[in-house]
Amino acid sequence: MRSQIQRRLDAVRERIRAAETAAGRGPRSVRLIAVSKTQSAEAIAAAYYCGQREFGENYVQEAIAKQDTLAHYDIGWHFIGPIQSNKTKLIAARFDWVHSVDRFKIAERLSDQRPGELPPLNICIQVNVSGESTKSGVAPEELEGVIEAVAALPRLRVRGLMAIPAPTDETDLQCASFRSLRLAAERLGRFGLDTLSMGMSEDLEAAVAEGSTMVRVGTALFGPRPRRETTAFDAGSVASR
Numbered sequence: 001m002r003s004q005i006q007r008r009l010d011a012v013r014e015r016i017r018a019a020e021t022a023a024g025r026g027p028r029s030v031r032l033i034a035v036s037k038t039q040s041a042e043a044i045a046a047a048y049y050c051g052q053r054e055f056g057e058n059y060v061q062e063a064i065a066k067q068d069t070l071a072h073y074d075i076g077w078h079f080i081g082p083i084q085s086n087k088t089k090l091i092a093a094r095f096d097w098v099h100s101v102d103r104f105k106i107a108e109r110l111s112d113q114r115p116g117e118l119p120p121l122n123i124c125i126q127v128n129v130s131g132e133s134t135k136s137g138v139a140p141e142e143l144e145g146v147i148e149a150v151a152a153l154p155r156l157r158v159r160g161l162m163a164i165p166a167p168t169d170e171t172d173l174q175c176a177s178f179r180s181l182r183l184a185a186e187r188l189g190r191f192g193l194d195t196l197s198m199g200m201s202e203d204l205e206a207a208v209a210e211g212s213t214m215v216r217v218g219t220a221l222f223g224p225r226p227r228r229e230t231t232a233f234d235a236g237s238v239a240s241r
């Protein structure tokens with residue numbers, strides 16, 4: 001498993017590096033978040049031994065089981081999935097970053113529930129850049145108000161914006177969505193945002209070209225995901241999603 005992950009990790013790092021160069025950006029200006037949802041703790045450990053330190057998870061119970069298994073590893077944990085109110089307490093206690101905050105109420109709970117001994121929780125606001133009613137994320141016209149309110153919460157640190165554009169093979173459309181997120185962040189310059197969480201396995205080049213600082217990559221690192229129903233983790237939250 002390790003040599004396969006090493007090869008894929010090398011290939012993804014190479015893609016990021018090539019995209020940074022093409023965009024005239026410096027090396028390591030983009031952080032790679034390895035999206036390990038539905039993957040085993042062993043797969044995470046294999047990537048860790050290949051030097052990967054930041055991992056993204058979508059399902060709280062599943063993530064916590066793996067965090068417990070890997071408790072002695074020096075890992076930065078990123079929560080990137082949809083957030084239910086009844087899960088905020090665990091997310092606030094067990095993650096370093098949350099990319100998928102899409103309403104004030106969730107942010108308020110995360111701030112209230114962030115344990116006092118931990119540093120403020122790093123937050124990205126998820127923005128609906130594709131304008132689809134089915135996609136989660138704050139509508140662009142509501143973004144400023146939401147950020148203003150979230151930035152005032154004491155136990156959070158608003159770092160930037162995140163988007164999951166509608167999938168498309170057309171580079172122009174990929175770039176247009178990512179550019180709209182970057183422009184939104186530029187308009188919110190007074191909040192001191194330093195993070196654009198955008199780009200996945202299929203579209204990371206377009207995202208880096210448009211200014212991404214964090215790409216969230218799963219399939220290109222770990223291969224196709226096992227069907228979630230067949231994983232041993234959190235059967236409870238499968239039913240609730």
Ligand SMILES: *Cc1c(COP(=O)(O)O)cnc(C)c1O
Nearest residue numbers: 035080200201216217218219220
């Ligand atoms: C699953 C997921 C990813 C990774 O997607 P890949 O196409 O496997 O790279 C990135 N971001 C979010 C929010 C995800 O849910």
